[in-house]
Amino acid sequence: MNNIKIMAFDATYMIHVHPVDCSTSSVVESISCTKRTTAAEVVAKVTRKLGIENGLSYVLVEMHKDRGEEMILAQSDLPVQRMLLWPTQFQHSYKFVLRETDESGSVMYHGANSWHEKAERVSTERDMASKGFLPPSKLSDSDCPDLCAISSLSQNKILEILRKRFLKDKIYTYSADTLISINPYKFMPIYNPKYMTLYQNRRKEDLEPHIYAIADTAFNTMVQTKQNQCIVITGKSGSGKTQATHFLVHHSLALCQKSYMTGVENMLTGAGPVLEAFGNAQTEHNNNSSRFGKFLKIHFYGSGLLSGADVQTYLLEKSRLVHQEPNEKNFHIFYYLLYGTSPEELKEIYLDQNTNYNYLKQLLGVKALSQKWCLSSITKCSKHANTDAPAELERLRQAMEVMGFYIGAQRSIFRLIAAIILLGNITFKMKSGRDETLEIQDESYLTSVSLLLGLDKNVVRKCLLTRKAKAGAGERFVLSLKLEEARATRDAMSKALYQSLFDWAVSSVNMALAQKTRDTKLKSQSQWIGLLDIFGFEDFVKNSFEQFCINYASEHLQHYCIKHTFQLEQEEYRAEGLTWKEVDYADNSGCLLLYEKKITGLFHLIDENFPGANNHTLLSQFNRVHGNTRYYDTTVVKEDAFMIVHYAGKVKYQIKDFREKNHDQVREDLITLVRTSQSSFIQGIVSKSPAAVVRWGVLRAIVRAMFAFKNAGKKTLRKFFSY
Numbered sequence: 001m002n003n004i005k006i007m008a009f010d011a012t013y014m015i016h017v018h019p020v021d022c023s024t025s026s027v028v029e030s031i032s033c034t035k036r037t038t039a040a041e042v043v044a045k046v047t048r049k050l051g052i053e054n055g056l057s058y059v060l061v062e063m064h065k066d067r068g069e070e071m072i073l074a075q076s077d078l079p080v081q082r083m084l085l086w087p088t089q090f091q092h093s094y095k096f097v098l099r100e101t102d103e104s105g106s107v108m109y110h111g112a113n114s115w116h117e118k119a120e121r122v123s124t125e126r127d128m129a130s131k132g133f134l135p136p137s138k139l140s141d142s143d144c145p146d147l148c149a150i151s152s153l154s155q156n157k158i159l160e161i162l163r164k165r166f167l168k169d170k171i172y173t174y175s176a177d178t179l180i181s182i183n184p185y186k187f188m189p190i191y192n193p194k195y196m197t198l199y200q201n202r203r204k205e206d207l208e209p210h211i212y213a214i215a216d217t218a219f220n221t222m223v224q225t226k227q228n229q230c231i232v233i234t235g236k237s238g239s240g241k242t243q244a245t246h247f248l249v250h251h252s253l254a255l256c257q258k259s260y261m262t263g264v265e266n267m268l269t270g271a272g273p274v275l276e277a278f279g280n281a282q283t284e285h286n287n288n289s290s291r292f293g294k295f296l297k298i299h300f301y302g303s304g305l306l307s308g309a310d311v312q313t314y315l316l317e318k319s320r321l322v323h324q325e326p327n328e329k330n331f332h333i334f335y336y337l338l339y340g341t342s343p344e345e346l347k348e349i350y351l352d353q354n355t356n357y358n359y360l361k362q363l364l365g366v367k368a369l370s371q372k373w374c375l376s377s378i379t380k381c382s383k384h385a386n387t388d389a390p391a392e393l394e395r396l397r398q399a400m401e402v403m404g405f406y407i408g409a410q411r412s413i414f415r416l417i418a419a420i421i422l423l424g425n426i427t428f429k430m431k432s433g434r435d436e437t438l439e440i441q442d443e444s445y446l447t448s449v450s451l452l453l454g455l456d457k458n459v460v461r462k463c464l465l466t467r468k469a470k471a472g473a474g475e476r477f478v479l480s481l482k483l484e485e486a487r488a489t490r491d492a493m494s495k496a497l498y499q500s501l502f503d504w505a506v507s508s509v510n511m512a513l514a515q516k517t518r519d520t521k522l523k524s525q526s527q528w529i530g531l532l533d534i535f536g537f538e539d540f541v542k543n544s545f546e547q548f549c550i551n552y553a554s555e556h557l558q559h560y561c562i563k564h565t566f567q568l569e570q571e572e573y574r575a576e577g578l579t580w581k582e583v584d585y586a587d588n589s590g591c592l593l594l595y596e597k598k599i600t601g602l603f604h605l606i607d608e609n610f611p612g613a614n615n616h617t618l619l620s621q622f623n624r625v626h627g628n629t630r631y632y633d634t635t636v637v638k639e640d641a642f643m644i645v646h647y648a649g650k651v652k653y654q655i656k657d658f659r660e661k662n663h664d665q666v667r668e669d670l671i672t673l674v675r676t677s678q679s680s681f682i683q684g685i686v687s688k689s690p691a692a693v694v695r696w697g698v699l700r701a702i703v704r705a706m707f708a709f710k711n712a713g714k715k716t717l718r719k720f721f722s723y
């Protein structure tokens with residue numbers, strides 16, 4: 001763990017104050033400071049947070065763990081400034097420690113953990129009070145762990161409560177069955193075994209809100225009712241959905257009985273890094289943003305014995321492969337390979353770190369970028385900021401090993417990734433002296449790509465520069481491609497290869513996670529907990545078809561949650577004859593209709609295909625049918641864009657490439673070409689058709705989740721939101 005975490009948006013630094021023996025306890029207090037915060041102020045903050053009285057009898061000590069050196073900070077010393085002087089490579093050796101002093105001001109070394117014990121005692125007393133063993137301390141609204149317990153709620157009040165709780169490091173708050181989570185963007189000492197034990201088989205109301213309580217409820221409900229459970233995680237990009245999925249998986253694994261025969265637990269741990277390497281990337285909002293949706297199901301036999309898992313993925317954002325917006329990067333795997341591999345190994349796959357690769361251009365805009373590949377200002381607070389590609393590559397290799405990717409497959413994956421990088425550098429120019437005929441600018445890239453893919457170079461060239469057309473009854477002739485067409489063909493080939501690789505990785509992960517038993521009776525008795533970690537709402541400077549689909553999925557989830565929070569709850573009150581004041585809520589079904597209504601919905605208009613149809617005619621159609629209605633707006637200044645009024649705000653979408661991305665068709669001859677590869681790995685991964693209409697993936701995810709909810713029954717529904 002790093003001792004320092006720099007918040008990107010202001011000059012705030014996190015100081016972590018440890019108990020003395022930090023090797024045996026993970027208890028640590030994190031204090032937000034500036035360069036001017038004094039040691040005395042840090043001590044006061046820590047002791048106040050811990051609830052231990054008389055902060056004056058403590059001092060802050062800087063400790064060098066390995067050398068055993070300690071240096072007591074004077075009251076006016078500035079801890080942040082000291083911390084900034086710690087050598088980067090030895091940061092983990094330095095700690096700040098809180099030490100107790102006696103009346104004379106000397107540090108007491110006996111019972112050095114006493115502040116820690118006192119803090120434990122205070123928190124135990126609080127626990128006991130909450131259980132009714134001690135008189136409860138009076139809770140103010142701002143301490144209220146469940147918004148439903150507040151008598152009069154308004155939007156401002158909710159925000160105020162969440163803010164006040166957040167400032168006290170209480171990042172979780174319930175709203176009945178829903179858990180609201182606010183991303184702290186800092187280390188929180190609440191995910192350790194102590195908390196795992198604390199939140200096992202406990203009533204939700206007994207403890208502070210916690211993500212572990214959600215996993216605990218889902219698990220126990222599943223075991224008791226023998227019904228599948230589903231946890232939906234939704235929120236904006238960077239709000240902490242994937243992190244929440246990790247916590248839920250880990251806690252579910254702690255709750256269940258393990259089967260030593262299957263090793264599924266290990267496999268689940270390995271699946272994360274593999275999927276993230278291929279499917280995550282740095283975006284403007286999140287350095288490790290999931291660029292695909294996933295529905296992870298953990299299977300258990302009736303008694304709660306872990307039996308297996310499976311993961312379904314949706315809508316990989318393939319366009320990122322060939323183009324990234326400023327401040328964004330390609331999928332992590334490309335940088336792991338390029339900057340994590342030795343120059344000698346790279347040479348074998350025709351790569352080198354000094355070449356400017358078109359598909360990675362955003363990153364390599366500055367030529368001699370260091371191996372620490374995440375250096376832009378927005379990466380400073382990310383977990384990747386201090387890690388380098390070799391370490392990430394090593395982690396990926398380990399994970400692939402755990403998942404059973406044999407060494408040969410790993411090598412083939414890296415060769416394919418290299419081929420895709422090099423494909424991006426195949427550019428075209430007009431042949432001199434001949435009209436409209438193209439040739440490849442630098443044949444060496446074509447040679448490398450063909451060798452890496454195990455294909456005949458001449459056939460690849462032909463595919464990239466020409467296409468076959470039908471003349472009439474069975475007659476065929478060859479047409480030279482125009483420059484734009486040749487580029488599009490090259491990019492389509494890269495995307496098809498990457499999608500195939502991603503699909504192969506997912507199915508290999510699933511094979512490793514699958515239930516191993518052949519006992520059909522046991523299988524039929526198994527249940528699962530499903531975790532839906534699907535793209536958050538997105539609104540970038542430029543939004544395209546991907547954001548259009550992602551925000552459609554978000555609208556659906558929003559609709560589902562509104563329905564359950566307000567509509568069905570009120571119906572239940574009505575059925576039970578209760579009197580209540582009708583709650584007015586923003587129903588977003590109009591926005592869903594805008595997308596999906598038969599004949600006039602935007603999806604139906606995108607599918608329309610008539611001679612001369614292009615993105616301009618599509619935008620005109622959109623404007624003509626929906627112009628300036630409640631959920632649709634034209635742009636103020638004339639541009640190739642339209643706006644949708646979503647539940648989370650108005651988003652402007654650029655119409656460019658909408659039709660192409662919707663059809664996402666790959667030329668049949670390209671697929672046929674790749675299938676002729678001499679590499680059995682490449683042949684294997686393209687055996688399934690890589691062409692897919694992306695939005696159906698999104699729809700499938702939603703329908704599946706809805707179905708799971710219905711099965712689980714409303715009463716057992718667990719919803720989880722993160723904002």
Ligand SMILES: Nc1ncnc2c1ncn2[C@@H]1O[C@H](COP(=O)(O)OP(=O)(O)OP(=O)(O)O)[C@@H](O)[C@H]1O
Binds near residue numbers: 187188243286534535
């Ligand atoms: N509970 C938490 N405690 C500390 N840090 C957190 C927590 N949750 C999230 N983070 C930090 O926030 C970052 C972004 O979180 P995460 O990747 O889970 O977001 P996301 O909602 O999945 O975003 P996206 O939709 O872009 O995939 C993480 O890399 C992590 O550093």
Ligand SMILES: [Mg+2]
Binds near residue numbers: 241243288
């Ligand atoms: Mg994510």
